[in-house]
Structures are given as structure tokens and as C-alpha cells.
Amino acid sequence: MFDLHIHSLYSNDGEYSPTDLVRQCVKSGINVMAITDHNTVAATGEAKKSALEHNIDYIPGIEIDCTFKNTNFHVLGLGINFNDAVYKEIENNIRTQGQTISYSRLQKIRELGFNIKEDDLHALSKHSFWPETWTGEMFAEIVLNHPDYKDHPLLKPFRSGGERSDNPLANFYWDFFAQGRSCFVKASYPDMTNIIDIIHQTHGYAVLAHPCVNLKGKMQLLTDIIKAGIDGIEAFSSYHTKEQAAYIFDIVKQNHLFTTCGSDYHGKIKPAIRLGQHHCTLTAEEMEKQLISLL
Known part of the structure; x- marks a missing residue:
């Protein structure tokens, strides 16, 4: 089983250590995993070491906040060179805004x-x-x-x-607190096209996370996002219904992209979501074919 969207305590809304998550993946029958923390790769070293010890395939990842045509999105970077200094720059950009945004x-x-x-x-x-x-x-x-x-x-x-x-x-x-809501505070996020370029320059693949959340009412933007150079789309997500997943997967196939599956597991802030909960309809072999470049 695959789960390529997991958060550790290095996300500002995560709960568990990377080692804890690897152990939980073992218990859940997940043998290919990626920790994709918000705007940081801090979990990766520990996670890779622990995954190796538990015979789990580990894909280095990150989830980056960015904007595209005045809308906020999350883009996953999978298979990245996580040691590249650019990822520390992304982390520092978010960190320096944290206190001002918090008081607002x-x-x-x-x-x-x-x-x-x-x-x-x-x-x-x-x-x-x-x-x-x-x-x-x-x-x-x-x-x-x-x-x-x-x-x-x-x-x-x-x-x-x-x-x-x-x-x-x-x-x-x-x-x-989300965009357009009463307590929303605007942050300075990089443009999605820049993030796609950074992911590619660090030998990774750019994947649009849970599109039916961020594209709600703006699904027409998906065509432009694909043209911007995205490599894949997370069709199978805990946020998506089976019908939404099938719809996004059709778009993936039509545009010769690949799809991923991710639970967006955080721990206590999302108690209804468990590891591996992403409604993926593909077999392990079909998923491997799509993600062969990442494994």
C-alpha cells in the first residue's frame, strides 16, 4: 500500500515523530511512504533511516504553500534532493512571517x-x-x-x-482561517510556477495536492495549472469522494500525468483520517507503474 501525503510533528499541525510514523505505516500495511511536511524537509533524515530499518520504501517529500492566479494551493514535491539549500529558504520564508500572521x-x-x-x-x-x-x-x-x-x-x-x-x-x-474566511490573514507565498521550477531543479516531481479542496468553485484553473508544468495530481485523497477521485483521475490520464494517493494524515487534528485512507482504486502494480521514476 502507498501513502504519499503524511505529516509529522515538523509540520505546524502534525503530531508524531518521523520514526513513530514509520512504525504506524508498518502496522497499517503501508510499504511505500512519503512524509510531506508543510514547507520543511526536517523530517526526512530520520524518516529515511527508520524506513530503511523497517523495510519500507521512502520517498523524500515536502508540501509547499504557493499561489496561482490569486488562489492558494499546496504542491507536493516528491523524490526531491532534500539537501538542497533552497528548501531551507522556503522554510525560513514561512518562519519569518509566522509571528506577524499569528497576532493578526x-x-x-x-x-x-x-x-x-x-x-x-x-x-x-x-x-x-x-x-x-x-x-x-x-x-x-x-x-x-x-x-x-x-x-x-x-x-x-x-x-x-x-x-x-x-x-x-x-x-x-x-x-x-482558510482563504476567504473571516479570520484569514494573507501570507506571502511563492508563485506556483516558481515552486514547480524549484522542485524540478532539485530532481523532484511536482504534484498538485487535494485539488478538489483548493479548486472548489475554480476548477477551470486546473487546465492552466497543468500547462504550468505540474507532473502529477493527487487524485486519491481523504478529502475526495470516490466520484471526485474518478473525475480527477480521468483528467490525469487525458493529460498524460501521473496520479498519487495520500491520506493527509496529521494525527489529533484530523482524528477521522487514518494512514492509507485515500480511496485509491488502483492496484499496487498499477500505482508502481505510474510512480516507477520515484521508486
Whole structure:
């Protein structure tokens, strides 16, 4: 089984160490994996060593925030030379913006009526690889556990039995902090075409992650993204229905790209998502044929 979209604690919203994830992949029957942390390759050295010890094929990866025609996207870099200094530059670009963005997020969520304390946010972030960054999931964890907001109407969908309660922390991020939402704060992300070039220059393959999330209502952009030089598309994702996956996979075949499968596993912020959960309909042999250059 393949899972080429996994997050470790080196993502600002991940939970487990690279070694822990390798062990979990063994238990889940996954024999080809990639840790694709947000804007950093910090997990790769440990992950490669542990995967080798457990007889798992490991593909070096990263998930990079970028923009294309005023829309934010995530692009996976798979099979990259992770030692290239350019990936540290990508990490530093995000890190230097972290504190300013975090305080802007705090101001916006306070405007919604949630009196969140800085000390509570520092307590959640201080042991993170990104201590200067307060994520939407961190804000969610605080407000959802705060006794004063037990019956707050804005939080009802995220409570047990609510329509957004399957992954309440992640869904809170998407509903309040994602692009176009009330607490969204714009970051300075590189253009997707530049990221595609960087991935290619470091001998990797550029893959558009979970397109049905970021292209919601803008599916016409996919044609232009393909023309920009993307190598593959993550058709099979925990975010996609079977119908959406089939639709994207048809586009992949029509454009002679390859497809990947990824759970986007994070741990506690997405409790409904498990490793290997991506609804892939391809056999192991079919997937290997597509990804032969990565293995």
C-alpha cells in the first residue's frame, strides 16, 4: 500500500515523530511512504533511516504553500534532493512571517467574540518546530475547550454530533482561517510556477495536492495549472469522494500525468483520517507503474 501525503510533528499541525510514523505505516500495511511536511524537509533524515530499518520504501517529500492566479494551493514535491539549500529558504520564508500572521489571526478571532489569551497560545506552540506560529487548529483547541464558550453558537457545528465534528480542529481552520474566511490573514507565498521550477531543479516531481479542496468553485484553473508544468495530481485523497477521485483521475490520464494517493494524515487534528485512507482504486502494480521514476 502507498501513502504519499503524511505529516509529522515538523509540520505546524502534525503530531508524531518521523520514526513513530514509520512504525504506524508498518502496522497499517503501508510499504511505500512519503512524509510531506508543510514547507520543511526536517523530517526526512530520520524518516529515511527508520524506513530503511523497517523495510519500507521512502520517498523524500515536502508540501509547499504557493499561489496561482490569486488562489492558494499546496504542491507536493516528491523524490526531491532534500539537501538542497533552497528548501531551507522556503522554510525560513514561512518562519519569518509566522509571528506577524499569528497576532493578526488573534486580533481577528477576538473580533468574533473569543477572548483568547496569548499565554494559552504560547503554551500550545512553545514545543513546536514552529513556535512563532499559532495555527487555526491551535485557536480551535482553545475555544472548543474553553468553558465560557461551551454553548457558543459558532462552535455548535464542531461539537459532538455536529456536521463539522468529524475533524473539529481541522474543520475549524477551514471554516475560519482558510482563504476567504473571516479570520484569514494573507501570507506571502511563492508563485506556483516558481515552486514547480524549484522542485524540478532539485530532481523532484511536482504534484498538485487535494485539488478538489483548493479548486472548489475554480476548477477551470486546473487546465492552466497543468500547462504550468505540474507532473502529477493527487487524485486519491481523504478529502475526495470516490466520484471526485474518478473525475480527477480521468483528467490525469487525458493529460498524460501521473496520479498519487495520500491520506493527509496529521494525527489529533484530523482524528477521522487514518494512514492509507485515500480511496485509491488502483492496484499496487498499477500505482508502481505510474510512480516507477520515484521508486
